[in-house]
Amino acid sequence: xLNLLWLVPTLPLLGFLALAVAGGWFSRKTIAxxxxxxxxxxxxxxxxxxxxxxxxxGTADRSYDQVLWTWLQVSGFGPAIGFHLDPLSxxxxxxxxxxxxxxHLYSVEYMIEDEGxxxxxxxxxxxxxxxxxxxxxxxxxxxxxxxxxxGLCSYLLIGFWYRDPANGAAAQKAFIVTRLGDVALxxxxxxxxxxLGTFNIQDLMTRAxxxxxxxxxxxxxAAFLLLGGAVGKSAxxxxxxxxxxxxxxxxxxxxxxHAATMVTAGMYLIxxxxxxxxLAPIAQTAVAMIGAGTLLLAACSALVQRDIKRVLAYSTISxxxxxFLALGVGAWGAALxxxxxxxxxxxLLFLAAGAVIQSLHEExxxxxxxxxRQALPVTFWTFLIGAASLAGFPLVTAGFYSKxxxxxxxxASPLGSPWLWGVGVIGAxxxxxxxxxxxxxxFFGEAKAEVGSRPGLMVEGPLIVLAAGSLIAGFLEVPRVLxxxxxxxxxxxxxxxxxxxxxxxxxxxxxxxxxxLAALLGIAVAYVLFLRRPALVTAMTETAWGSTLSRFWIEGxxxxxxxxxxxxxxxxxxxxxxxxDLIDRVYEGLAWLIRQFFAVLHRTQTGQVRWYAAVLAAGSxxxxxxxxxx
Amino acid sequence: MPxxxxxxxxxxxxxxxxxxGVLFAFGLIGLLVRRNLIFMLMSxxxxxxxxxxxxxxxxxxxxxxxxxxxxxxxxxxxxxEVSVGLALVLQLYRHFQTLDADAMSRLWG
Numbered sequence: 001x002l003n004l005l006w007l008v009p010t011l012p013l014l015g016f017l018a019l020a021v022a023g024g025w026f027s028r029k030t031i032a033x034x035x036x037x038x039x040x041x042x043x044x045x046x047x048x049x050x051x052x053x054x055x056x057x058g059t060a061d062r063s064y065d066q067v068l069w070t071w072l073q074v075s076g077f078g079p080a081i082g083f084h085l086d087p088l089s090x091x092x093x094x095x096x097x098x099x100x101x102x103x104h105l106y107s108v109e110y111m112i113e114d115e116g117x118x119x120x121x122x123x124x125x126x127x128x129x130x131x132x133x134x135x136x137x138x139x140x141x142x143x144x145x146x147x148x149x150x151g152l153c154s155y156l157l158i159g160f161w162y163r164d165p166a167n168g169a170a171a172q173k174a175f176i177v178t179r180l181g182d183v184a185l186x187x188x189x190x191x192x193x194x195x196l197g198t199f200n201i202q203d204l205m206t207r208a209x210x211x212x213x214x215x216x217x218x219x220x221x222a223a224f225l226l227l228g229g230a231v232g233k234s235a236x237x238x239x240x241x242x243x244x245x246x247x248x249x250x251x252x253x254x255x256x257x258h259a260a261t262m263v264t265a266g267m268y269l270i271x272x273x274x275x276x277x278x279l280a281p282i283a284q285t286a287v288a289m290i291g292a293g294t295l296l297l298a299a300c301s302a303l304v305q306r307d308i309k310r311v312l313a314y315s316t317i318s319x320x321x322x323x324f325l326a327l328g329v330g331a332w333g334a335a336l337x338x339x340x341x342x343x344x345x346x347x348l349l350f351l352a353a354g355a356v357i358q359s360l361h362e363e364x365x366x367x368x369x370x371x372x373r374q375a376l377p378v379t380f381w382t383f384l385i386g387a388a389s390l391a392g393f394p395l396v397t398a399g400f401y402s403k404x405x406x407x408x409x410x411x412a413s414p415l416g417s418p419w420l421w422g423v424g425v426i427g428a429x430x431x432x433x434x435x436x437x438x439x440x441x442x443f444f445g446e447a448k449a450e451v452g453s454r455p456g457l458m459v460e461g462p463l464i465v466l467a468a469g470s471l472i473a474g475f476l477e478v479p480r481v482l483x484x485x486x487x488x489x490x491x492x493x494x495x496x497x498x499x500x501x502x503x504x505x506x507x508x509x510x511x512x513x514x515x516x517l518a519a520l521l522g523i524a525v526a527y528v529l530f531l532r533r534p535a536l537v538t539a540m541t542e543t544a545w546g547s548t549l550s551r552f553w554i555e556g557x558x559x560x561x562x563x564x565x566x567x568x569x570x571x572x573x574x575x576x577x578x579x580x581d582l583i584d585r586v587y588e589g590l591a592w593l594i595r596q597f598f599a600v601l602h603r604t605q606t607g608q609v610r611w612y613a614a615v616l617a618a619g620s621x622x623x624x625x626x627x628x629x630x
Numbered sequence: 631m632p633x634x635x636x637x638x639x640x641x642x643x644x645x646x647x648x649x650x651g652v653l654f655a656f657g658l659i660g661l662l663v664r665r666n667l668i669f670m671l672m673s674x675x676x677x678x679x680x681x682x683x684x685x686x687x688x689x690x691x692x693x694x695x696x697x698x699x700x701x702x703x704x705x706x707x708x709x710x711e712v713s714v715g716l717a718l719v720l721q722l723y724r725h726f727q728t729l730d731a732d733a734m735s736r737l738w739g
Contacts, residue, residue, distance in 0.1 A: 605737075605738050606735060606738050607735030607736055607737045607738035608731075608732060608735050609670075609731050609734070609735075610661065610662055610665070610670075613658075613661050613662060614662050617658055617662075
């Protein structure tokens, strides 16, 4: 059963090829069937492979390699097209295919009016192929192919409605900003290959531990370069500015690419190469710092946005910050677990937001929504579940368990500290605040806009499935105090080692109570501020301090302006000044010189053959004279 | 035929070379001043023969056969040149209805 693994990325690839090559002749029904069917079949195969893999439990190292062919073979450099299945890539693969399938299904109805229906499904299928290649690749080169592939699809889908120049600009911004990180990643790849002589990830990790001692500078440089790639792709500080603008794409794209899967590729890369980070404690500390910083900054920005999708975008940045925080303290399993639950509830929130936006005729502003509880009951309940999960509503939601695990490890891990934990708890409070700000503004209060179309079955079905996932996925890993389930951490422990907790069980429960209180407090404050006493918010934002701060946060801490002044504008200025290309001047000068020579010499070309003969004779005389006289 | 001594027939090198030089100069002057293509071709022939004469004289002076070998080459070359040259002249005459070289000066920069 395991040898069907190659089919998982191949099926969506076939779907993409069919749509891209022959899609013009298909009806919308056929297009939807191919687009969704290929991912659905891929999900089914992934499920079979997954169950077969879990059945493998007896074997020692619990991994499965499938090498399809060797790309080329040049003196020791033989990158394979091969897949590596272990608990880490299995979890990623299952989440990508499941969430991907649900989002494809949702798009069938959501995108039905769009003229680019075929293009949409072709790009989406291609994205799933690239993402699966990224997580299944057994070597860094193939991983890089998937990495750039998802970047390309992200670019194509952000600029999907390309007629509006703003969307094209957003797509370019996303592409260019992530490219900065990708360059670092590519250099990191070369560095690893030149020093360790292979691209195979498993071999790389073994050789790294053999050749590099803990704290060696080469390991640190390599880890930092890979981190650069991860930071760009996962929209972390300081390369986070592209993600809010990426919301220009269609909502299913935001759900699939810019929330559930692609933006977590950075988390995957670090988890995949975690051995390297264990060798470079300084890089790992940097990961934790970046995560902690990003989660706070993005949470503050999410608090004040008016556009429902931008709130969710900042919230995604913030949640990936939690994953980086977990990676930074060595809680690899917790990061992967938060990825899983986050994929469910954030995809759900985006899809529900999409349903709201569509039924209100493309209204994005949450202050022009309201009272949608009765009009859109299914959307309301599913959105509520998603928001509760995001906020970490205690005990019943998946988000609570994953966030709690991260916070616990941020405190108890040898690399953790109360500071990191404190940032996480403040983040948890802010998360609850902004997620319920959305719920109260959109679904409660008085209705401010007329509801047009109501979402159909194809839209609501995926919402319900994702809502179920956002609730029950958390029970795979329940802390000691609350029931002690460790299915998830046991499953991933062969690849992602955990550590023995040093703190006592009393501390653990105390910390859990604080986390719960932070989430509940956030919800309560949101209830007061955004439903009971909205005047308070207005009063706060009208003070000089409040208005400055909220404007600052709406702009995402002024990063865009900073980059604009420091990088974009100087670059444009240089480009403008040098639009004739300084180096070109040299060659133009050469051409000018030759033209001058021509102007002089062309007079000698008279067409008079006797004149030529005379010059020839004179020239011969001169040369002979030179030879004789010298 | 009385027997002749090679020594008595020998022409001093200087005189031979002078003759060749004068012939060459005549040829060159003819090439430059005549406008008729046929005459220009003939002038080229004179120049070729002047060069040939120089080889013969030099060969005789040094007692080497190379000079005569070279003259044979020049002769062959001249024959080939004339055959091609005359064919071209014929074509040019058909085209321009004249043999004036200066009239055929369209190829200029």
